[in-house]
Amino acid sequence: MKITAIPLISIKALRRNAMRTILTALGIIIGVGAVITMVGLGQGAGEEVKAQVNRLGQNVVLIFPGSISLGGVSIGGGTINTLTIEDAIALRDEIPEVIAASPEVRSQRVIVYGNRNWFTRIYGQSADYLQIRQWPMESGEMFTEEDIEQASLVAVIGQTIVHELFEGADPIGETIRVRGFPLRIIGVLSEKGSSLMGSVQDDIVIVPYTTAFQRISGRSHAMVINVQVFNDESMDIAREKMTDLLRERHNLAPYQENDFTIQTQEEVAQAATETSRIMTVLLASIAGISLFVGGIGIMNVMLVSVTERTREIGLRLAVGARSGDVLLQFLIESVILCLIGGIGGILLGVVSTELIAIYAGWPALFSKDAMIIAVSVSASVGLFFGFYPAWKASRLDPITALRTE
Amino acid sequence: MPILELNDITRVYRSESIAVKAVDSVSMTISEKEFVALMGSSGSGKSTLMNILGCLDKLTSGTYLLMGEDVGKMNKNQLSGIRNRMIGFVFQNFHLLPRTTALENVELPLLYSREKLSWKEIRERAKESLKIVGLGDRINHTPNQLSGGQQQRVAIARALVTKPKILLADEPTGNLDSKTTLEIIDIFQKLNDDGLTILMVTHEPDVANFTGRQIVLSDGKIISDKKNKPVSAANELEKIRLRNDS
Numbered sequence: 001m002k003i004t005a006i007p008l009i010s011i012k013a014l015r016r017n018a019m020r021t022i023l024t025a026l027g028i029i030i031g032v033g034a035v036i037t038m039v040g041l042g043q044g045a046g047e048e049v050k051a052q053v054n055r056l057g058q059n060v061v062l063i064f065p066g067s068i069s070l071g072g073v074s075i076g077g078g079t080i081n082t083l084t085i086e087d088a089i090a091l092r093d094e095i096p097e098v099i100a101a102s103p104e105v106r107s108q109r110v111i112v113y114g115n116r117n118w119f120t121r122i123y124g125q126s127a128d129y130l131q132i133r134q135w136p137m138e139s140g141e142m143f144t145e146e147d148i149e150q151a152s153l154v155a156v157i158g159q160t161i162v163h164e165l166f167e168g169a170d171p172i173g174e175t176i177r178v179r180g181f182p183l184r185i186i187g188v189l190s191e192k193g194s195s196l197m198g199s200v201q202d203d204i205v206i207v208p209y210t211t212a213f214q215r216i217s218g219r220s221h222a223m224v225i226n227v228q229v230f231n232d233e234s235m236d237i238a239r240e241k242m243t244d245l246l247r248e249r250h251n252l253a254p255y256q257e258n259d260f261t262i263q264t265q266e267e268v269a270q271a272a273t274e275t276s277r278i279m280t281v282l283l284a285s286i287a288g289i290s291l292f293v294g295g296i297g298i299m300n301v302m303l304v305s306v307t308e309r310t311r312e313i314g315l316r317l318a319v320g321a322r323s324g325d326v327l328l329q330f331l332i333e334s335v336i337l338c339l340i341g342g343i344g345g346i347l348l349g350v351v352s353t354e355l356i357a358i359y360a361g362w363p364a365l366f367s368k369d370a371m372i373i374a375v376s377v378s379a380s381v382g383l384f385f386g387f388y389p390a391w392k393a394s395r396l397d398p399i400t401a402l403r404t405e
Numbered sequence: 406m407p408i409l410e411l412n413d414i415t416r417v418y419r420s421e422s423i424a425v426k427a428v429d430s431v432s433m434t435i436s437e438k439e440f441v442a443l444m445g446s447s448g449s450g451k452s453t454l455m456n457i458l459g460c461l462d463k464l465t466s467g468t469y470l471l472m473g474e475d476v477g478k479m480n481k482n483q484l485s486g487i488r489n490r491m492i493g494f495v496f497q498n499f500h501l502l503p504r505t506t507a508l509e510n511v512e513l514p515l516l517y518s519r520e521k522l523s524w525k526e527i528r529e530r531a532k533e534s535l536k537i538v539g540l541g542d543r544i545n546h547t548p549n550q551l552s553g554g555q556q557q558r559v560a561i562a563r564a565l566v567t568k569p570k571i572l573l574a575d576e577p578t579g580n581l582d583s584k585t586t587l588e589i590i591d592i593f594q595k596l597n598d599d600g601l602t603i604l605m606v607t608h609e610p611d612v613a614n615f616t617g618r619q620i621v622l623s624d625g626k627i628i629s630d631k632k633n634k635p636v637s638a639a640n641e642l643e644k645i646r647l648r649n650d651s
């Protein structure tokens with residue numbers, strides 16, 4: 001038959017039932033839109049994780065207590081007490097490649113200024129922590145080695161605290177109270193933005209680790225040691241040396257496993273992106289189910305359409321259409337339906353990704369792949385779910401079909 | 406030379422317990438350029454026989470040779486090819502596609518043509534065919550905007566558009582007034598003069614008189630088959646015109 005005639009016949013048939021066409025396509029529009037949104041957000045999240053890990057700083061190594069199998073990231077940590085303050089000092093002083101090491105301890109506390117309260121996280125860190133994180137100050141100064149030695153009651157605060165507790169006024173020189181201890185504010189950090197988990201990194205108070213250990217957290221061991229290595233090339237050797245040093249300091253026999261885990265920035269990034277990739281796949285699968293449901297809708301409508309148009313099919317067969325021509329006509333009809341859905345779905349996906357991105361403050365990422373996949377998936381859905389009705393139509397006997405009422 | 410040859414064909418319809426012999430041991434030959442009327446009372450099997458001749462329905466037994474070829478041995482696609490190329494079929498109840506213009510209805514068989522036709526050729530041939538049946542000015546009307554006679558003409562134009570060897574018309578004048586009937590028969594006679602073989606079902610002996618041969622069916626059997634000296638429809642039309650003028 002005339003090949004160019006088939007799409008025309010199909011489009012005409014779809015136009016004749018415009019309302020039904022739109023409603024059927026809607027199933028696919030929603031399915032494809034959902035897939036694109038989920039993949040877009042998932043990939044955007046992945047990029048964000050990568051960016052954040054990079055923002056950890058240059059040549060940063062994290063040492064966690066306990067042995068964590070590779071691929072898992074320690075987030076809570078801290079239940080195993082194997083890393084001491086002395087470990088951190090030894091790492092910095094005895095390994096030439098290590099230029100900074102900060103034993104970190106976190107606690108969640110209410111801080112008070114005048115008659116205002118704020119629940120925040122207090123970090124104990126060393127004086128060179130900001131250098132490790134490459135986090136510039138906005139005003140004031142970071143505490144010094146001397147403050148560490150004396151466990152001074154001083155603090156450096158993030159932007160959130162400035163807004164929430166001081167309502168934007170200059171906080172330097174003011175005193176906040178934590179668990180009854182007065183902390184004098186000596187510096188304000190520049191803005192860092194929110195992290196993926198939704199926590200605002202600027203919602204932070206940093207104090208000398210000695211102050212944190214002795215007065216605020218009540219802990220005796222570091223939850224993480226943040227280490228900065230001299231340069232990228234010395235990373236491997238530094239790692240080896242750190243392992244040896246810590247094993248020696250912890251008196252581990254050769255048959256014993258490490259009681260700490262060293263993770264480089266890349267490893268953390270890998271683990272984090274792997275996690276976000278799994279999330280993306282999960283979300284996309286759920287969205288895929290709605291695409292499937294949309295496909296069943298198409299099959300349903302095509303079956304109704306074949307039944308309604310039995311006489312038309314009979315006539316086409318009677319004037320010389322082959323069963324293949326009829327099959328193709330109905331297949332193309334459902335593929336066109338799905339393509340309308342695919343294109344509509346891309347528009348919906350782009351708009352909803354943008355909206356969610358603006359709303360949640362996540363970076364939107366439209367991957368061309370996701371769109372190509374969505375459109376080809378929807379075309380395949382059309383083929384797959386359109387095949388049975390089309391095949392049914394092509395099996396009709398011309399005379400029987402013409403006689404149908 | 407015979408164009409159609411039926412040897413002892415039977416078509417049985419079975420429904421649950423009873424079997425109806427709609428066509429019962431029919432043998433006949435139709436030669437090229439014949440104009441034949443197929444007659445008989447309602448239910449005598451005329452439509453069934455036409456459907457068989459049109460390669461739309463299957464035989465229960467017997468053989469059907471179309472231009473020497475055994476139709477019973479053909480597969481579905483070959484049959485649809487034959488229907489497209491060799492046979493023009495006018496259905497008892499038109500069977501035009503609804504909400505589709507006359508022109509597009511007539512174009513339909515050409516879309517399935519095995520010849521490679523351009524869109525322009527398809528359009529031209531459809532228009533030509535509509536002109537033959539005298540509907541050149543109504544090509545963009547849909548069936549519900551056309552009278553019964555006009556719909557019948559569209560159906561005939563569609564049957565003619567592929568330039569078939571045989572025209573099979575199942576009661577083409579069934580619901581028409583006498584003047585329109587004459588006009589349609591006039592078209593058939595002209596096509597027949599140009600060499601088209603025509604087989605036409607009709608109830609009315611008056612209409613059968615315009616043909617060259619009359620076959621009568623009863624209970625699926627041929628009970629009479631005789632030659633006839635055809636009356637000219639053109640002359641009849643001329644008479645009416647003269648009568649109206651005076």
Ligand SMILES: Nc1ncnc2c1ncn2[C@@H]1O[C@H](COP(=O)(O)OP(=O)(O)OP(=O)(O)O)[C@@H](O)[C@H]1O
Pocket residue numbers: 418419420425426427445446447448449450451452453454
């Ligand atoms: N699909 C079918 N199933 C069962 N019986 C059928 C079928 N088609 C036709 N018949 C029977 O076959 C016989 C012949 O029918 P057919 O339609 O050929 O008659 P006809 O001569 O065309 O009548 P009419 O002049 O009313 O059109 C009838 O008895 C009819 O009931």
Ligand SMILES: [Mg+2]
Pocket residue numbers: 451452453497575
């Ligand atoms: Mg009949």
